[in-house]
Amino acid sequence: MTITLGHGSGGRLSHELTQQHFLPRFSNAALSALTDAAVLRVGELGELALTTDGYVVTPRFFPGGDLGRLAVSGTVNDLAMVGAEPIALTAGFILEEGLALAELDRIVDSMAATAREAGVSVVAGDTKVVARGACDGVFITTSGLGKISAGFRPDPSKARPGDAVLLSGTMADHGMAVMACREGLRLEGDLRSDVAPVIDLVRALVRAGVDVHTLRDPTRGGVAQSLLEIATSASVEVVLDQRSLPIRAPVAAACELFGIDPLYVANEGKLIAFVPESQAATALAALRAHPLGQSATVIGHVQAADEPGVLLETPLGARRVIRMPLGELLPRIC
C-alpha cells in the first residue's frame, strides 16, 4: 500500500488514513474529536485550542490570494471554528534551494498582512532548506493557539434537528480560481479566490447573541464534505435546498466546464453555521453586515434521521443523497 494524492484530499481516503493509521497510534481524546482545532482543558488555564495545517498550493500566487494569505487564513479559521480567539501563530517554512528571495518576501509580506487583518501575530518560526528538486518551491506549515471563552463552544456534535444551516457566502470560489489559474484558462468573468480569515464573522455572531451550535469552514472537500462530517458527528440528517446554494455565475460555468460539482470544491473564506431556526434571521443579519458575509444565506435545515447523512433537494422536489468523495478532485488546492 502506498500513499496516493487521494490521501490528502479530505475525502474517504483521507478519512481512512486518519482513522486507521494516525488515531490508533496517537490515541488521545483531543485528537480523536477531529474538530478543526484540538480543544484542551489545561488545569486552571481554562480551554485552549491548538491546530496545525500544511499549505502546498500550486501556483503560489493566484487571483484573489497567495500561499501566504492561505497559510494564515486557514489556521485562523480553524481556531475560529471551535470558538477560539487566536492568541498566536507559528510558521514553519520548507524552502527549495534556488527559490527567489523576492518571492519569499512577497509570501511573508502577505502572511504578515493577513495576520494583522485577523488581529494575531506570528510569534515563532523555523526554516529548513532542501536541495533543488527535493520540494516544490515553498511549503508552509502554520500552527495556531487560541483561547476559548466560557459560554461559546460550537462543536460538530451539537448540530440538532430544527437547526437552520447558514453559509456565509458563495461556494467554490477558491478551488475554481486556483484550478483555472493552474490550467491557464481565461474564463469569462472573474474567478477569484475567497481566501480570508473569517474570525470577524464569528465575532459578529457572538456579538449578536446567536446560540451557534456548530461552525465549519468548508475547505478541502467543500460544503458537501463538511456537512457529511457534521451530520455523522451529530447523528442527524442535513437537507440542502439546491435553489438556495449561492454560487457566482463564472464559478458555476467553470465547474460545468471541468465537470466538477461545486458542493465538493474548496472554499477558504467561508463558514457554515448551524443555529436554531428561531435565530436564523438574527444570524443572517449579523453575517450580512460584514463585507465577507454579504451573500450569506440559509442553505438547508437539520432533521432527525435513523441514518446520518446529507440530502440535496432539487427544485422539482427530488432528493439526491450526497456522498463522501473517494479521493482528490483538485490536488494541491491548499
Next chain:
Amino acid sequence: MTITLGHGSGGRLSHELTQQHFLPRFSNAALSALTDAAVLRVGELGELALTTDGYVVTPRFFPGGDLGRLAVSGTVNDLAMVGAEPIALTAGFILEEGLALAELDRIVDSMAATAREAGVSVVAGDTKVVARGACDGVFITTSGLGKISAGFRPDPSKARPGDAVLLSGTMADHGMAVMACREGLRLEGDLRSDVAPVIDLVRALVRAGVDVHTLRDPTRGGVAQSLLEIATSASVEVVLDQRSLPIRAPVAAACELFGIDPLYVANEGKLIAFVPESQAATALAALRAHPLGQSATVIGHVQAADEPGVLLETPLGARRVIRMPLGELLPRIC
C-alpha cells in the same frame, strides 16, 4: 538573490534570513527574542511557550533514531529550553505520492513512542499529499505548546560572568551518525544518533533546586553556534576548555575523516546549561543521575568582556576565537 542550502543551516546565512527578511515583516517582541520557543504572557493564563520546527532529515531512518523520533524530540526540547512543561504537540505531514504506507506507520509509531517518553500527546494533525517528485518522501512540521511555571524561566540573556557552562553529554553524535549513514560508511565503532527528549534532564535540574540561568539544545550549528548566540544575547564571553569537551572516540574519528569540527555538528539529545559556579556540582550530580546525562560535564565558564564571543582554550593555553559558520556543514541533518 536566491535561497541556498546555507539559509537553512542555523549559521550566518540563516541568521541574516531571519534578521532581514522574517523579523521586520512579522515584527513582534515574542518572535524577536529568538528563543527556542516563543514565550507568551496570556492575560490571566500566565506564561505559555509556543514553538515550531520542520523536520526533513535524510535518510529517514538512521542508527539511533528516525524522522519521527526527531520530530517529537526536537520540539519537546525547544519547549524544555525555555523552562516549559509540554502541554501538547501538533504534527503536520507533507507526504509524497508513492510513499509506502508501512514506512509512514513506522514513523508515526516512533513519534507516538517518543511522545509517551516525554509525557505529552499529539493532539492535532494535518496531512497534505503532493505529486511524485514534489517533495522528498516525508516532511513533518511539529509544533509544541508548553506551560511555564512561575520561578523557572531560563533565558539566553541571563547568562552572566561567573556562570559554569555544562554540557549534558558527548558532542556531535547525531550529525555524524546521519552523515555516516548517508555516505554509507562503515566506521569502526558505533556511530549512533543521540536523538531524545531531554525534558527529564531539565526536570532533574529543577528538582535539585539549581538556579539555571540559561538552557539551550545544541542542534543545527552545534555547541559552537548555541554558545555564540547565548554570548551575544547576554553580552558575555564564554571560555571553553578544549580538554573537557566530551566526544566519543568513533565520533571524533568520523569528524577527522570528514574534516569537520565537532563543535559545529548537530546534537539532538543534549542540553547546555549555564548555572552559577557555586551550583555546578549540584547541577552535574542531577544530570549524571539520569541515563541521558551520565557523561555530563563542565565545558567552560563565562567572563565579562567588552565584546561578546566564544573562546576555545587549548591544552597548551592558546585561545582560539570561535566564529559563526557561514552556511551549511551538513544539509538535512534534522
